[in-house]
Amino acid sequence: MSVDASPDNGSRLPKRLAQGAVLVAVAALLGLLVWKVATRDSGGAAARLAASKGAPVAAPQFTLPRITGIAGSGPGSIALASLRGKVVVLNFWASWCVPCKRESPRLQEAYSRFAKQGVVVLGVDAQDFTGDARRFANRYKLAYPIVHDGSGKTLTPYGVTGFPETFFIDRKGMLVGKRIEGEISAKQLAEGIKLALGA
């Protein structure tokens, strides 16, 4: 057995260390890329609901500040979890969205009609100015609670791709029925609510 003590070994050490560091860095970046792709929630809850073939899907949780100064909201915030035990019509909207203006009277009507059966309409005003949302709610006399999601952080978990979009959540906090993309009709609203009440 011999020990190679040539001076060459000493000069090669930093080079080997540098090569090793580069390899580790490249492997770490590749690992990060694979992890990001593997854990990406593409389509969110809407995609899971569509793939579930009618089976309920857990509604992503959130807590958002209420928009004050309107009939349906006081100060503070609303956690979706606090509405467990009620059927929730979850409506994503923005004041600059034209179809939202047309459907809002229908949502208000459904809120008034089904309130006694434990149904609540919850508006999520996303990517919008709070002042604009307040003016919108007052103009259309919306009495249901509305929360503000300026950054739109709830949109990806729900898989919202445009405004308006509406989901139905049963008393156990599960999404049921179909996600309604675009302006919701009175018939779609009634059907969705009945399905959630019966779930």
Add this chain to the structure above:
Amino acid sequence: MRGALGLLVLVAALVVAAPTLASESRPTLGELEGEVMCPTCKTTLDMSSSPVANRIRAFISARIAAGDTRSEIKRKLVDEFGPAVLASPSKKGFNLLAWLLPLVGIVLGALVLGWLAWTWSRRRTGSDAADADGPPGQPLDAEFEQRVDEALARYEE
């Protein structure tokens, strides 16, 4: 001489700082359009004509008319839409990394390049010196020397 140089530096600093200060106190819509993101289309405002982009433009114009500074307008937009509404990250907390890492990268790159240049030049000097000295203790072969002399003689003819 030294006084004149100091005055020159002061004037240069004022020339550089004046537009920045003016831009902070009297921002224009055009400037801010390049620094604010459209929340729905994920581009800067100047690249978007979406309804929310138009609404933000109107908000900025109103705030400029009301006398808000650039920082105040940006802060109000962040309050409404979150930090992602700014095209460049803030220089605080975790976001500070986005500003520091490129500088660290440039410094590290310069150090690596400097080190490589230094080792390369050192190796080059060593090999040049070795070439100039020739192989130590190796007398030229007599037959080979004679052939070189003959070749040189032919070349000179």
